[in-house]
Amino acid sequence: MTKWLFLYFVLIHTVCLAQTLKITGLKNKTAYACGLNEIHVEAEGFSCKSLIISTDNGRIEKMPACGYNYVPKNVGVSKIYVKAKVNKKIIDIGFVDLVIKDVEPMFFISFSKDGEITKSDIAAQGYVRADAFELGCVYYIAISVDRFAVKIVRDSKTIFEKNNSGNEINFETRVAFKKLQKNDVVLISNIICRWPDERIKQIKSTSFKIID
Numbered sequence: 234m235t236k237w238l239f240l241y242f243v244l245i246h247t248v249c250l251a252q253t254l255k256i257t258g259l260k261n262k263t264a265y266a267c268g269l270n271e272i273h274v275e276a277e278g279f280s281c282k283s284l285i286i287s288t289d290n291g292r293i294e295k296m297p298a299c300g301y302n303y304v305p306k307n308v309g310v311s312k313i314y315v316k317a318k319v320n321k322k323i324i325d326i327g328f329v330d331l332v333i334k335d336v337e338p339m340f341f342i343s344f345s346k347d348g349e350i351t352k353s354d355i356a357a358q359g360y361v362r363a364d365a366f367e368l369g370c371v372y373y374i375a376i377s378v379d380r381f382a383v384k385i386v387r388d389s390k391t392i393f394e395k396n397n398s399g400n401e402i403n404f405e406t407r408v409a410f411k412k413l414q415k416n417d418v419v420l421i422s423n424i425i426c427r428w429p430d431e432r433i434k435q436i437k438s439t440s441f442k443i444i445d
Contacts, residue, residue: 238312242373244330253275253276253277253278253326254274254275254277254315254326254327254328254329254390255274255275255277256272256273256275256313256329256331256422257272257273257275258270258271258272258273258300259272259331261332262329262330262331262332263310263331263334264303264305264307264311264331264332264333264334265305265333265334265335265336265374266306266307266333266334266335266336267304267305267306267374267428267429267430268304268305268336268365268374269302269303270302270303270304270305271295271296271300271301271302271305272302272303272313273298273299273300273301274286274301274313274315275299275389276298276315276317276326279317279319279324279326281298281299283295283317283318283319284299284315284316284317284326285316285317285318285323285336286301286313286314286315286318287293287313287314287316288305288311288312288313288314289311289312289314290305290306290307290309290310290311290312290333291304291305291306291307291311292304292306293302293313295443296345297341305331305333306427306430307370308333308334308335309333309334310330310331310332310333311330311331311333312328312329312330312331313328313329313330313331314327314328315327315328336365336374336376337365337436337437338363338364338365338367338374338426338436339363339364339365339378339436339439340361340362340363340378340381340421340424340436341361341362341363341364342355342358342361342421342441343355343358343443344356345441346362346439347439347440347441347443348442349442349444350419350441350442350443350444351443351444351445352410352413352414352415352443352445353420354444355410355413355419355441355443356407356410356411356413358410359401359402359407360400360401360402361378361381361400361402361421362378362395362400363376363377363378363424363426363436366377374428374429374439375429376426376428376429377400377426377427378399378400378411378424378425378427379398379399379425379426379433380396380397380398380423380424380425381396381397381421381422381423381424381425382394382395382396382397382422382423382424383395383396383397383406383409383419383420383421384419384420384422385409385413385416385418385419385420386417386418386420387414387416387417389443391432392407393409395409396423413443415443415444415445416428416442416443417442417443418440418441418442418443419440419441419442419443420439420440421438421439421440421441422438423435423438424436424437424438424439
């Protein structure tokens with residue numbers, strides 16, 4: 234009987250601890266793969282200094298107070314494990330599941346990702362880029378452009394097409410940009426990007442309208 238009572242109280246204590254565990258800083262408990270996600274961990278009855286935080290997906294870096302930088306490695310679901318060190322003993326507090334999503338990079342020429350752009354602005358560019366800013370990530374993820382295709386449409390007719398390698402706008406495309414006219418449309422497609430973990434993915438196409 235004593236044994237079962239002991240196990241019962243241990244179970245109740247563990248459940249109570251799990252209910253007091255709180256991880257905040259993320260919208261809908263969602264973090265982004267390969268990005269720096271700021272989280273705040275609290276466990277009622279335990280000081281920040283006593284907490285030991287770990288994960289089964291990526292890495293966690295300690296910050297001031299109860300703050301942590303979390304960098305997930307893989308898309309899917311990850312667990313954030315929380316323990317505490319009290320009087321040289323390790324207490325298992327519990328864990329929280331987080332949803333890990335991939336970022337959706339945006340293609341940029343100059344400071345524009347789509348819409349209207351001036352001829353002088355687009356013609357002055359030698360390079361393009363893909364930036365991945367997401368709600369929850371505190372800095373952009375270093376995503377590189379492997380290749381992209383450029384098409385220029387004037388009066389509903391294609392007047393120029395060229396594939397570009399890397400993030401550099403090649404010579405033929407730069408020459409074509411210098412000949413752009415008002416109301417021309419520059420279509421960017423087949424945009425292939427490379428993630429920091431060497432994944433390769435095609436991102437959303439975009440377009441720009443020349444306004445002068």
